[in-house]
Amino acid sequence: MRVTIKDVSRIAGVSIKTVSRVLNKEKYVSDETRRKVEEAVAALNFSPSLAARTLAGSRSFQIALIYDNHSPYYIHAVQEGVWNRCREEGVRMLAQPVDVESPTLAQEIGGLIDETHVDGVILSSPVTDAPAALEELERRGIRFVRISPGTNHALTSSVFMDDVQAADDMTTHLINQGHRRIGFVIGHPNHMASDQRHFGYRRALDRAGIAYEPGLVRPGTFDFESGMEAAEALLKLSAKPTAIFASNDDMAAGVLSYAHRIGLDVPHDLSVAGFDDTPLAQLVWPPLTTVRQPVRELAYAATDQLFCPDPAIVHQRLQHELMVRGSTAPLRKS
Amino acid sequence: MRVTIKDVSRIAGVSIKTVSRVLNKEKYVSDETRRKVEEAVAALNFSPSLAARTLAGSRSFQIALIYDNHSPYYIHAVQEGVWNRCREEGVRMLAQPVDVESPTLAQEIGGLIDETHVDGVILSSPVTDAPAALEELERRGIRFVRISPGTNHALTSSVFMDDVQAADDMTTHLINQGHRRIGFVIGHPNHMASDQRHFGYRRALDRAGIAYEPGLVRPGTFDFESGMEAAEALLKLSAKPTAIFASNDDMAAGVLSYAHRIGLDVPHDLSVAGFDDTPLAQLVWPPLTTVRQPVRELAYAATDQLFCPDPAIVHQRLQHELMVRGSTAPLRKS
DNA sequence: CCCCGATATGACAACGGTGTCTTATTGGAC
DNA sequence: GTCCAATAAGACACCGTTGTCATATCGGGG
Numbered sequence: 001m002r003v004t005i006k007d008v009s010r011i012a013g014v015s016i017k018t019v020s021r022v023l024n025k026e027k028y029v030s031d032e033t034r035r036k037v038e039e040a041v042a043a044l045n046f047s048p049s050l051a052a053r054t055l056a057g058s059r060s061f062q063i064a065l066i067y068d069n070h071s072p073y074y075i076h077a078v079q080e081g082v083w084n085r086c087r088e089e090g091v092r093m094l095a096q097p098v099d100v101e102s103p104t105l106a107q108e109i110g111g112l113i114d115e116t117h118v119d120g121v122i123l124s125s126p127v128t129d130a131p132a133a134l135e136e137l138e139r140r141g142i143r144f145v146r147i148s149p150g151t152n153h154a155l156t157s158s159v160f161m162d163d164v165q166a167a168d169d170m171t172t173h174l175i176n177q178g179h180r181r182i183g184f185v186i187g188h189p190n191h192m193a194s195d196q197r198h199f200g201y202r203r204a205l206d207r208a209g210i211a212y213e214p215g216l217v218r219p220g221t222f223d224f225e226s227g228m229e230a231a232e233a234l235l236k237l238s239a240k241p242t243a244i245f246a247s248n249d250d251m252a253a254g255v256l257s258y259a260h261r262i263g264l265d266v267p268h269d270l271s272v273a274g275f276d277d278t279p280l281a282q283l284v285w286p287p288l289t290t291v292r293q294p295v296r297e298l299a300y301a302a303t304d305q306l307f308c309p310d311p312a313i314v315h316q317r318l319q320h321e322l323m324v325r326g327s328t329a330p331l332r333k334s
Numbered sequence: 335m336r337v338t339i340k341d342v343s344r345i346a347g348v349s350i351k352t353v354s355r356v357l358n359k360e361k362y363v364s365d366e367t368r369r370k371v372e373e374a375v376a377a378l379n380f381s382p383s384l385a386a387r388t389l390a391g392s393r394s395f396q397i398a399l400i401y402d403n404h405s406p407y408y409i410h411a412v413q414e415g416v417w418n419r420c421r422e423e424g425v426r427m428l429a430q431p432v433d434v435e436s437p438t439l440a441q442e443i444g445g446l447i448d449e450t451h452v453d454g455v456i457l458s459s460p461v462t463d464a465p466a467a468l469e470e471l472e473r474r475g476i477r478f479v480r481i482s483p484g485t486n487h488a489l490t491s492s493v494f495m496d497d498v499q500a501a502d503d504m505t506t507h508l509i510n511q512g513h514r515r516i517g518f519v520i521g522h523p524n525h526m527a528s529d530q531r532h533f534g535y536r537r538a539l540d541r542a543g544i545a546y547e548p549g550l551v552r553p554g555t556f557d558f559e560s561g562m563e564a565a566e567a568l569l570k571l572s573a574k575p576t577a578i579f580a581s582n583d584d585m586a587a588g589v590l591s592y593a594h595r596i597g598l599d600v601p602h603d604l605s606v607a608g609f610d611d612t613p614l615a616q617l618v619w620p621p622l623t624t625v626r627q628p629v630r631e632l633a634y635a636a637t638d639q640l641f642c643p644d645p646a647i648v649h650q651r652l653q654h655e656l657m658v659r660g661s662t663a664p665l666r667k668s
Numbered sequence: 669c670c671c672c673g674a675t676a677t678g679a680c681a682a683c684g685g686t687g688t689c690t691t692a693t694t695g696g697a698c
Numbered sequence: 699g700t701c702c703a704a705t706a707a708g709a710c711a712c713c714g715t716t717g718t719c720a721t722a723t724c725g726g727g728g
Contacts, residue, residue, distance in 0.1 A: 002448070004684055015708045020686060028706050045441070047448035051394070052684035054385035055713045072613075076406035083431060092450070095429045097417060107379070114336070114381035116426070224617050253617040260619040279406075283558050283587040284618055285594040338714055349678045354716060362676050386714035389683045393716095 003044045012040035023048055050092070060117040062092040063306060066109065066133070067124040068100045071222065071250065073278040074295060078124050078147065081299025089307050094118065100126050100190060106136040113140055120144060120306040122299070126190045128158075143311075145302040150192015159302040159316045163193045166291045166320040167200025167245075170273050173289070173322060174243045175208045178331030179271060181216065183241035185230040185251050188222040197247045197275060216241055220251050227254020235262065235270075242331055243271035249278045252288055256327065267329035277323050286326030294318050337380045346374035357382060384426070394451040396426040397640060400443065400467070401458040402434045405556065405584065407612040408629060412458050412481065415633025423641055428452065434460050434524065440470040447474055454478060454640040456633070460524045462492075477645075479636040484526015491648045493636040497527045500625045500654040501534025501579075504607050507623070507656060508577045509542045512665030513605060515550065517568040517575035519585050522556040531581045531609060550575055554585050561588020569596065569604075576665055577605035583612045586622055590661065601663035611657050620660030628652045 005023075009016045014033060021029050022037040029037075040046075054060040065082050069075050079095055086093045094116060098108055112118070121144040127133050128149035137144050138155070146158040174182050184201050187194030202212050215237065218230035227246050231254060234241055246252035252274030256266060264270050266286055274281055277292035297318055305314060339357075343350045348367055355363050356371040363371075374380075388394040399416050403409050413429055420427045428450060432442055446452070455478040461467050462483035471478050472489070480492040508516050518535050521528030536546050549571065552564035561580050565588060568575055580586035586608030590600060598604050600620055608615055611626035631652055639648060 002684090006684080016685080017687095017709080018707060021707085024686085028704085030706065033706080045444065047445040049389070049451065049684055050449045051385040051388035051451060052713090053686075055383070055389055055715085056684075056686040057713085058686085060385070072406045072410035076409060079429070080431075092428070094426070095413070097414075110379065111381040115384045117383065117385060224613070250617065257617070257619050257621075279558070280614065280617060283584065283591070283614060285591050287591075336714090340714080350714090351678060351680095351716080352676085355677085358716085362674085364676065367676080383714055386683090387716075389685085390714075390716040391683085 002049075003046045005046075005048065007044055008037065008040045008046050011043065012036045054117050059119050061090065062094055062116055062118045063120045063122065063303070064094045064096050064112060064116065064118045065122045065124065066096045066098055066112075066127050068098050068127055069124060071248075071276075071278070073280065074276070075124075077295035078299040081296040081301075082122055082303045084296075085300050085303035085307070091119070091307075098127060100130045100133075105130060106132040109133055109136050110140065113137075113142060118142070122147065122302050122306060124148070124299075125150065125193065126188075129192050143306060145305045147298050147302045148193065150196065155313065157302075157305045157312075157314045157316075159298050159305065159318065161293055161298065161318050161320045163196035164200040164203065166293075166322075167197040167247075167275070168204040169200075169320075169322050170245055170275070170289075170291055171201045171204035172208070173324070174245060174271060174273060174328065175204065175210070177243075177271065177328060179241075179243040180210055181213075181239065181241040181243075182210075183230075183234040183244040184217045185220040185227060185244065185246040185255070186217065187220060187247035187251075189219075191222070194222075194247060201245060220247065222248050222250060224250050224254040224257070227251030228258045229254075231255040231258035235259070235264075241270075243273070243328065245273045245275075247275050249274035249276045249280045249288060249290055252290070252327075253280060253284050256284055256288075267327055268332060271328040273328055277321075281323070281325070284327075288323075289325045289328040290323050292321040292323050294320070336383075337378045339380075339382065341378055342371065342374045342380050345377065346370045388451050393453050395424065396428055396450055396452045397454045397456065397637070398428045398430050398446060398450065398452045399456045399458065400430045400432055400446075400461050402432050402461055403458060405582075405612070407614065408610070409458075411629035412633040415630040415635075416456055416637045418630075419634050419637035419641070425453070425641075432461060434464045434467075439464060440466040443467055443470050444474065447471075447476060452476070456481065456636050456640060458482070458633075459484065459527065460522075463526050477640060479639045481632050481636045482527065484530065489647065491636075491639045491650075493632050493639065493650045493652065495627055495632065495652050495654045497530035498534040498537065500627075500656075501531040501581075501609070502538040503534075503654075503656050504579055504609070504623075504625055505535045505538035506542070507658070508579060508605060508607060508662065509538065509544070511577075511605065511662060513575075513577040514544055515547075515573065515575040515577075516544075517564075517578040518551045519554040519561060519564040519578065519580040519589070520551065521554060521581035521585075523553075525556070528556075528581060535579060554581065556582050556584060558584050558588040558591070561585030562592045563588075565589040565592035569593070569598075575604075577607070577662065579607045579609075581609050583608040583610045583614045583622060583624055586624070586661075587614060587618050590618055590622075601661050602666060605662040607662055611655075615657070615659070622657075623659045623662040624657050626655040626657050628654070 005019045009019045123146045125148045128146040129151045148160045149158050220226035274288040274290035277290045281288035281290045339353045343353045457480045459482045462480040463485045482494045554560040608622045608624035611624045615622035615624045
């Protein structure tokens, strides 16, 4: 049968409560006793029941990661970052996909919390900006940290990168290479980052004294298909762009694919830039110039915030990095 | 504070136990009573504590998905499949990454089970073939189902596709297009599927009366880099292959990338084939001819097996599909 | 009309830990 | 030598459910 604290206490020759103290690293346990208990725990290969700890105590040793993001790469990186920090803490991570559009979002999150008693929650974009979710968490007084939120929310901590600056940097990079007609593919409307990247693009143009042309800007949904469609629209213009900056790598791959299809040589006929630096960026030809987003680190830092006993509200910014690869090149003198 | 069964029972005017009965859909509850309880549950927005249910009852309403796979696409698809079936069942999924190579693998899994009391486990490759993991699960008498195991194990259910046949099909496809010198990139040695795909390649050659040339076969590790390296080695041979079949899409993308780099035109100078049909296959140029592996369906079916009350051992095979796209073409007559 | 199995409900003790309170036992400071 | 705070350990109730057993009512066959 199951090994319980009782068994451990018998072997160690101490009370149940003392074993519990050792397990929880409490003060006021003699070294001698601690040693005996630890030996007994090891001998029996004892792992305490989370269910019992949760029920009796005030912690559940579990946190939830709530996400609704259709990019496997992104989710995977976030999960890894959160998980890495959790494992250091001896805490379990519950990965919880949701649908931000669902009218029952708040209920689902509330149910999750009631069922699991999680100690805290990590929110990943775009759930970071779903009012229903935020309200529910606040109503319950659950501590949570947001990864790359798009909206300000003074009352909770967050960890993010500067999407505006990053898009500005990339656009500036293209301008410095001599491009003047730079197409832009906007991201999914659900994600606030889409607006920010769009704004960064615009800001860089302004600064360089290049007029913003709505015709050079196309909507997208962060997926390959929408990148292809945007590229088609842009490249059929009579005044074609010489470079296209897509708001993420998947869409950039779509642009690349369409360019190949119509026989364009990237980067000589057309420069293409992406955003995120997912592994995909290096799996296409030519490898994508893109912005490295430190997703794993963001997730790790967010989880760290969650575990930090200091309840101060912190907004931590992590640095992005321009990854210049083969898909962009200086404009050919013609 | 927390809403408990007690509150529900008070509102509904019945005993705690009766509420519990309704929650668990037990027999012997009158329609009238069931209705009253359901109303009270809805009114209070009650969700039962999993911790308490686990502790008191014989089920935990949780299953674990254990994996160690470095392909985000694959993991994501598996998680989705398992999760979809879990949500129908009202069961929680614990996604648990592990390191198959770790000497403490069995301990970690044992600890997971002790801590969480999971009702069952889904194993994804390559954990499916880690003896330490299998032994631990058996010792504890936990029910588990394996997704795409590489080894036979008569005592537990599994869900899989026929890797040998699929690789055979792909190789045959290339042969039918006129290719005779077909390079092959083997997968990661940890994965049994690697051997099976390798074997399928060989079987197709045999049947077609083409000699197996060890020089045309290169080791790989399922990642982009290793695909590139293999391509380099193969394409520097004096007797170059006219087609390269890589054991997965990432490596095929590597082959593609190297081919582009040295100025080859795919598919006219070289045909390239992959395996898995990850989204990546359509994010490269030209889109990859590959084998669609029904990962989501496999995961869903495996979870279904786990929930099935019938304890019969079932080995369920799901069908693969050849996805012919632009990266392969008939050999040019020269 | 009586008895019995099927139906419907409740009382109460677990489940395996932690929180709180109580009870020694120390080792200085006065 | 006495007193008190700090240290060390145990007793016991309780967390929110489910399992088991007891009890009550109902409908139909003899």
